[in-house]
Amino acid sequence: MGKLNEKLTLLNGICPYFTMFPLDFPLNILKRRARKTDLVLDPFCGRGTTNFAARLVGLNSLGVDSSPVAAAITASKLVTATVDDILREAQLILTEYRANQIPTSEFWQWAYHPTVLDSLCRIREALLEDCSTAPRIALRGIVMGALHGPKQKTFPSYFSNQCPRTYAPKPAYALRYWLDRELLPEPMDVLAVIERRAKRYYGMTPVINGSVRLGDSRNEISLQPDHPENRFNWVITSPPYYGMRTYIPDQWLRNWFVGGSDTVNYTNQGQVVHASPKEFSDDLQQVWRNAARVCADDAKMVIRFGGITDRLVDPPVLIKSSLNESGWRIHAIRNAGTALEGKRQADSFLRKKTKPIIEYDVWATKQ
Incomplete structure (x- = not known):
């Protein structure tokens, strides 16, 4: 990227957040493969890295997250303000x-x-x-x-x-x-x-804004485009890893600032279910189905997924299970390295150093 974009990328760091895959992940995909008119969706937008990458490339996007903290952070990266x-x-x-x-x-x-x-x-x-x-x-x-x-x-x-x-x-x-x-x-x-x-x-911001929505992506209405006739061409996302469910408790001060309690809130309302791998997979499957319904026929989806060490599940098996009968067909699963090779979810969430788990990029096309 040139000097202009180097300055623009600073906005991506406006507020730390646990679920932070590197900006280069969605940015490189969209720069190399997206068309000028493509629309981008992230149903688990976290701090809005995918949406910010779309903005840098000049594409409109929608980010959805059930955490008011995540939605507020994403919104701050999609506005133009002096x-x-x-x-x-x-x-x-x-x-x-x-x-x-x-x-x-x-x-x-x-x-x-x-x-x-x-x-x-x-x-x-x-x-x-x-x-x-x-x-x-x-x-x-x-x-x-x-x-x-x-x-x-x-x-x-x-x-x-x-x-x-x-x-x-x-x-x-x-x-x-x-x-x-x-x-x-x-x-x-x-x-x-x-x-x-x-x-x-905010010394310099791109023209394209994008939008973010506080919502539960398991409900199809949360993923509806801003204009009913529009369809998304790309879904680039990283859902919670199985066992990661402390989003609000670990962000409780920021959650207070956006209207939450001034004490720690340990509830998991609105989050994907982590009670068992089957229930977790079923919830993700519902999100993928909802995404397929609002996507164009030639849409592509890229999912970064991994795991945490205290859950004995195989991440590729779990994510593949969630994509069964979801409206998406897997055509590639690529090794994305480990948590020690970048700012990955697993490395951010855990207080103690543990053996990193390999992460994967799952590429799928709409069926």
């Missing part, structure tokens, strides 16, 4: 809004300095009231990306006390960590953090 507009919106909110709901538990007292938490709550409540404009959608993504992370040696990049940046720490563990090390949350200029990030991620 730095000035984002900062103007942030300044307006911090000046005119007052926070009505500020969490008060011990965790929150140690996680954020009081002035920082007050500002975050003002922004949160304003965006929950109205997040329909491009500057507000971009602002939401910026704040989510800075909501928690490590302390920097130069200037603050994250709003929280010392934290991981990819997943939110559980309160009991975090409190012990901060208390043992006497780590106090520090005051900071919230607007300055927003400005630095806005300049990094």
Whole structure:
């Protein structure tokens, strides 16, 4: 990619998220194989890497995910907003809004300095009231990306006390960590953090936007194109690996920011069932069937799939089972390497280092 695209790709990193396959995976497929008028679908869009790749190539796309965190991150990568507009919106909110709901538990007292938490709550409540404009959608993504992370040696990049940046720490563990090390949350200029990030991620954006939908892809209506006469030509996706179901608990702080509880939510509502390989496969099969119904006759689907070490299932067998009688015909299964060879799902999810499992790219065509 040339210098222009190198700058554009920075927006893909606006907010960390567990299910992150490399941008090059969907980007190379679409650059080499897609036609100028093709439409792209990702029924498990996560943080929107496929949709962002489509945007870079100049293709319209739809991303669908059952997690409000994922949908919000994806939306922030599909809007066109100027730095000035984002900062103007942030300044307006911090000046005119007052926070009505500020969490008060011990965790929150140690996680954020009081002035920082007050500002975050003002922004949160304003965006929950109205997040329909491009500057507000971009602002939401910026704040989510800075909501928690490590302390920097130069200037603050994250709003929280010392934290991981990819997943939110559980309160009991975090409190012990901060208390043992006497780590106090520090005051900071919230607007300055927003400005630095806005300049990094929104200094240049492509014209094509794309769209994202909060929904359950097991329901066909969630995958309907924005215009009924349209049909998707590409499905590029990576469904949850069997056993991966802690999306909301591990993203609970960002989930709070988009309207969730200020305590950890351990429910798995709206997610693919992981009770058994058969039930998991059946749920995926329903998604593939729904996707086939909204795709063109010559559509192609590429699925990246792997596993985690504490589930004794063979990923190729499981994904092939899900594609039986789904409306798709497999024509190639290719080794995509292991979690140590890139930013893969398995490597991101697990707290402890384990033996990586090989991942696969499954290529299929609509029957």
